[in-house]
Amino acid sequence: MTAGTIAIRLVVNGAPVELEVEPRRLLVDVLREDLDLTGTKIGCDTSQCGSCTVHLDGRAVKSCTVLAVQADERLVRTVESLAPGADALHPLQAAFVEQHGLQCGFCTPGMLMASLALLERTPDPSDGEIRDALHGNLCRCTGYQSIVDSVRAGAAAMRGRA
């Protein structure tokens, strides 16, 4: 492996993808620019705000601080995977709408992916666990309380569905 581009294979939202990338390219840029998955946002670009949160092998990570080559042969899941159809929302997304878990909405994809990673491991979290899971996600609109309410309601809906 040398300079130039490198062939990588990802599984993005369940679909295998083959790409040629420069090694210095960040996962978030490859998702947004090469794969047109613009749901994942670039906020601070310094691994603080969490807007770029995606799942890598089932774990929440900040895709602005992962090289695309590090994700080679791994499973990537983005916010686009949540809603089952154009006119239907995932229960967690529906809870964010119902509980006013967003205002401008920019942080929401990251909030959803960070929350989902929590709920996949901890289906009935305490408020403290929710807040700890979202420690790395900044929201400048809501003041967070309605986001915690949204995750709690979303968790209940997901348990009911399971």
Next chain:
Amino acid sequence: MIPAAFVYERATSVDDALARLHGHGSDAKVIAGGQSLLPLMKLRLARPDCLIDIGRLDDLRGIRDRPEGGLSIGALTTWAALLDDARVRAHGALFDAIPSIADVQIRNLGTLGGSLVHADPSSDILAPAIALDLAVVFASVRGERSVAVRDLLVGPFATVIEPDELLTEVHVPGVAGLRSAYRFVAQPASGFPLAGVAVAVARDAATGQITSCGIGVTGVGDMAYRATEVETSVLAGESPAAAAALVVGDRRVASDIHADREYRSAMAVAMTRRALEAVTSDAAPLL
């Protein structure tokens, strides 16, 4: 922000990584989780010509019991994996520190080995690593050597690791009879400690006399340090308050917009006292 261009090499085994490091020397940087290195590369504060990715060397991942007691932790073990392991809970100061490191996403990728050689002067983990007398194993094509974390640091972001060496594992001594704790004041936005102090003490089972004491301090100066004056004072039977007063001494204390020298020094003393009280109080259960 995009890092400067580099040649990317993916190590296929530990030996392969060592051969590549031997070939490149200081032109190459090793990337594990990348949670400290990539931010520096994006700011172009680090511009390695070559990046050697060890992220797939699963031999360097995981926690094992050592036959002589204690744990051997692979360098690539993430903070998340450490938090998930019940054995880490027995090491009070380690378990106090890890949940406060960064956030969930970063703890899912960031590694113990990467953090130790990154040697951030405000690294949470360096305080318990010094107090609990952790050691790291450096491997190279020339062989292996073990270095106590107490002897690891030479300055901010600088350690005794040679350019051709790779940190492969971390040794944590056994905890029999040991109690430890980590107390810190965090800068609210960054989460990094303005002052963080870890204390580990062992007592004689019969007399209750303190027989060993380790104190590690982070965030206070330009590198984490062992506060030997406090250790000596504790062993001499001084009270937590009296011993804690010695934690800064004549060391150079950092001063910035978040905490000036006087405040940071006062917090170092307070955190030392609280950590000492946590491990010497009879109310707390013996770990």
